[in-house]
Amino acid sequence: MNPAPLATETLERLRRVATATLTTQLFKLGFRNTFLSGAKPVSPELRMVGEALTLRFVPAREDLAVFDNITKPDYPQRAAIESCQPGQVLVVDGRGVESAAIGGDIYMSRLKALGAAGCVVDGCVRDFASIRTLDFPVYARGAASPPHPARHLAVDWNVPIGCCGVLVMPGDILVGDADGVVCIPRHLAEEVARTGADLDDLEAFVLERIKAGAAVPGTYPPNEKTRAEYEVWRKKRG
Amino acid sequence: MNPAPLATETLERLRRVATATLTTQLFKLGFRNTFLSGAKPVSPELRMVGEALTLRFVPAREDLAVFDNITKPDYPQRAAIESCQPGQVLVVDGRGVESAAIGGDIYMSRLKALGAAGCVVDGCVRDFASIRTLDFPVYARGAASPPHPARHLAVDWNVPIGCCGVLVMPGDILVGDADGVVCIPRHLAEEVARTGADLDDLEAFVLERIKAGAAVPGTYPPNEKTRAEYEVWRKKRG
Amino acid sequence: MNPAPLATETLERLRRVATATLTTQLFKLGFRNTFLSGAKPVSPELRMVGEALTLRFVPAREDLAVFDNITKPDYPQRAAIESCQPGQVLVVDGRGVESAAIGGDIYMSRLKALGAAGCVVDGCVRDFASIRTLDFPVYARGAASPPHPARHLAVDWNVPIGCCGVLVMPGDILVGDADGVVCIPRHLAEEVARTGADLDDLEAFVLERIKAGAAVPGTYPPNEKTRAEYEVWRKKRG
Amino acid sequence: MNPAPLATETLERLRRVATATLTTQLFKLGFRNTFLSGAKPVSPELRMVGEALTLRFVPAREDLAVFDNITKPDYPQRAAIESCQPGQVLVVDGRGVESAAIGGDIYMSRLKALGAAGCVVDGCVRDFASIRTLDFPVYARGAASPPHPARHLAVDWNVPIGCCGVLVMPGDILVGDADGVVCIPRHLAEEVARTGADLDDLEAFVLERIKAGAAVPGTYPPNEKTRAEYEVWRKKRG
């Protein structure tokens, strides 16, 4: 749970590599289930990179999911949020529920104030319009008004969770862009950041070529000639 | 079906209280199922407050769901729309169907011309782009092109219906914002409008504090000190 | 598979008739299942009209859905794309899957360069933000990052497929607007283009009337008097 | 609502014709949506034929769906059951819910005592094992223990309803066997009973032939020779 911090270079690479590229590199390494399908960007223009801080909800029970309980400081939702370290992403197993919110602008603002890198919810958030103004990346299934105890009870944090059908271990690396969120197993972050940055460069070149009328065969994947041209292009670009 | 009209003050309060706050107040009163999950705003920048006028559809049958029938003035869909009073919201049990439209810009424009406060559909609408220009709040599951008799037959109006999994009685109060739509049982409207307005004020103060760096514990819910500061803030604000 | 090309007049009409009108005309002809429910516009401001070029995916198998195979020129996805003729719409049976992308900005740019009229996917696309800048109509269930072999294998093209629950035959006419996509059986295209254009004109007139305060009964469908006024309106309009 | 009773001959035919045959005959008449998909036989060995008595539920609300209300004689569920006439089938719009029961052995026994022909529920029943012993045909999505007010409120009876995606009008004819339940529009009952009985006879003959090794082409549908042999077979059989 306290692994060596990621190298700055790795983080910088992850900040500019597309999630499409990262899932492709993970696929090549044998990982077919790394995309948190259903977690859509509240603010598609923002990118997100950070380490997972996890939070787990279970179905509500009428005697436990009451405001007196859920407002205590040691309630797992509150404890997790207040524990948040700079650069972390709060990742919430909200059970895919679309009829209640896991939180709203108050909790998202608190996470931002603590230096969090973002928040990913397998469920919904309230105050959708307000969250869009926060300049803080949030990914969720959508908006819902009701308070979470109408459906959920928080029971754990900092444990492995499932989020949108994907395993998220505390410390895993979450990367988000307009396409959605990928969870990179921590020990693979350096590798996919590096190979992903290379692939992203290549795809930028390929896209230019295709737009200019090149056929897909020979261009992508590049044949020897295209590869050579790419090397020239890359050097020019710096 | 002809209850006393809501007080002007209640309506004014409901026009500025968030649906997130209203569902919270209803939850505290024991109501866990008041949010019409799935009905998303066509025009998220508009707010909606009004009394429910209900309309019920059932599955189409090939011999009944034909244009000759559905264009008669006493067809329930048409009768309901023409009966609409100023301040009402047409609430439609469209069975959650996403492959046909319950109506489009013509019906929405007619509702607007009659002074309706909005329209909520557990189903889809056509002419999505045009409806966005109407300055009339519509909530639906999304857009669909096909005419409703491809899937539906209207059979009743002004009866209790289920809409997006929530009971809507004629005369209930529907409130919508960017997060979605809440149905307030009519006899509770005055109470939740009043307590909701108070909570909304408090949350505005809390949000300011959290953005300024306050921790959640002590701030929300407010401890005695925060509560006192809030009272000062509120008086200043007027 | 090589039917007579559509008349220019038919294509022009289809470019301005709403999909809501087209599905209505098809419904009147007995076709209740022509709307590709779930395929939403990536760029809602664009319209699309073209002939279907189909592509079929099946579930991936770990030994076949590998990059070595899917990058060969005769891989059905690549063969279909490179075969695309001006005016065609690539229609993809992506099995409704939301956890992988059928393609991204490279393939969409290639289709555009070839003169394709658009792309419809019963599944997801990557590079969502980039595709929005292409001025090329794409319809899909949403965005997803992972490469298609994580879920799919392409096995066939130019065969009848199901797409979003609708039969699409090669050569059928696909029309898309902000409401979504309709598939018109090819032999009916001329007829629904013609009758649809008439209905669209009438509905424009009706909408004006309704906005001006007319009641639905008598206006839509028009009674004799309204019909006469419409004829005057239409002549004025030219 | 008080149409002429069905002829005894029609009822007798419906008691022996397969639902597969009846849906086929309805399909030939243009009806594609007559099968109550999801309503499975609790007792597959029983057959059911009767006239629809309908009952409609909506989502529960905590202040209305309470035992004090739902045990009143005029509560729609109770009123409908006590109103049941011999030969009727209680058809319940239970909203497809699988987490609560619409009723159990007490209500089913009451219906049987009143001479009801059966019960069809778009939802669940409790006391599954006990109902299986009643010699009374019940069709439902499955078993569930909780009382209906945990999810539902009855609001109407003797009105058109949707049940398992099919329109059921009061007085329509419900027929059930091991494959499930078909709803026959009342005015078509005589016709499909008659043509269905003929088709059922033919299919019995065809099945014998196919089991004896005949190929499908020529046998089903029968060519002239097979048709002639069938006529002989039918006369022998009486």
Next chain:
Amino acid sequence: MNPAPLATETLERLRRVATATLTTQLFKLGFRNTFLSGAKPVSPELRMVGEALTLRFVPAREDLAVFDNITKPDYPQRAAIESCQPGQVLVVDGRGVESAAIGGDIYMSRLKALGAAGCVVDGCVRDFASIRTLDFPVYARGAASPPHPARHLAVDWNVPIGCCGVLVMPGDILVGDADGVVCIPRHLAEEVARTGADLDDLEAFVLERIKAGAAVPGTYPPNEKTRAEYEVWRKKRG
């Protein structure tokens, strides 16, 4: 986690009270979500009563969900099973997945050998036919052949879990019959066992009456006269 054991009398009552009765009593106490919808009896003729021992799965990851890991003694699935005490029910959050099995006849036999009272799985089991012969109550969504690491990884046991949409705390009381499984919050077990036993007796009397032709009103709920007759009946019955 080590509460006082349940009284023998409570356990005996729970062994004969229907789950329909228990969910009714819980509903009256304000609990609307106690039924594990989707967990169907593999052996409907068996009843189950026991205390929850919980086990939690999350989505598989290709590098962790491998046989080398999942066969270690401290793998949570194995640790939970070997820890099982007589009278416990293993309750498994199998994420509702129907394409892999959580276990089969070997694990169920081990649980039985340890004196477990049963097993409830929000997911599937393999060796369905063999499990039916074990005289051991198992509830699951159905049968599936694949080993669990194809979809799952066990990460925790003896923690609160969601199972079929219901909160299950370690030590809660699970009761199962042919209708399905109810989870009784432990502190309510004595109360609902007692009141449930009374209600079950009454309903047995009511069912007799209804079968004999009594109307529902006056019989259920019983009016004064029926209540008196019931008291006589109950005394006779002993």
Next chain:
Amino acid sequence: MNPAPLATETLERLRRVATATLTTQLFKLGFRNTFLSGAKPVSPELRMVGEALTLRFVPAREDLAVFDNITKPDYPQRAAIESCQPGQVLVVDGRGVESAAIGGDIYMSRLKALGAAGCVVDGCVRDFASIRTLDFPVYARGAASPPHPARHLAVDWNVPIGCCGVLVMPGDILVGDADGVVCIPRHLAEEVARTGADLDDLEAFVLERIKAGAAVPGTYPPNEKTRAEYEVWRKKRG
């Protein structure tokens, strides 16, 4: 499409190895998606082993899915059935639809008469009760009465298809038992039959031990001592 026939020994092994064992062996070879989830045995007491003959349906269109067309000998459904060779399993992409039948006792009887090994349908069948009497293994999602053209049109056979989310290539090996159906890529059939038979033997021994009170650790997977005892057991057993 005309690979070497499977060895008799392979077929014999597959006839006695559990599908749970086969999916386990395939998982060890890297195949995580081989189980046709949702295809349940109509006759759970039968086993099935055979080579895939595939058939593909797409959504119906009102002008094409008519009896005149679907009864022609070259209609793909009929052509596929009549082409069936001894030992083949007809595998049908029925699109998961539960509101229409792909076929009934006539088609299943014809397949049996032709020596087919069974039939697997990603969809429903009619004549459920009759099919149960045929001594012919059929796997489907359940029963439904309506004829297939109410929902489907057959367009292809002997092509790769998806069935219940799994790729099935013509010639792949389908094995079914009470747990369901696994599709074995043809080139792996010999290997998994052989290793599966060994594992099945071991598991039979392990089950005996566990039932006799052995703990799971040490027994399964077997440690050296258990492995030695197993070898003795196996030799005794012959």
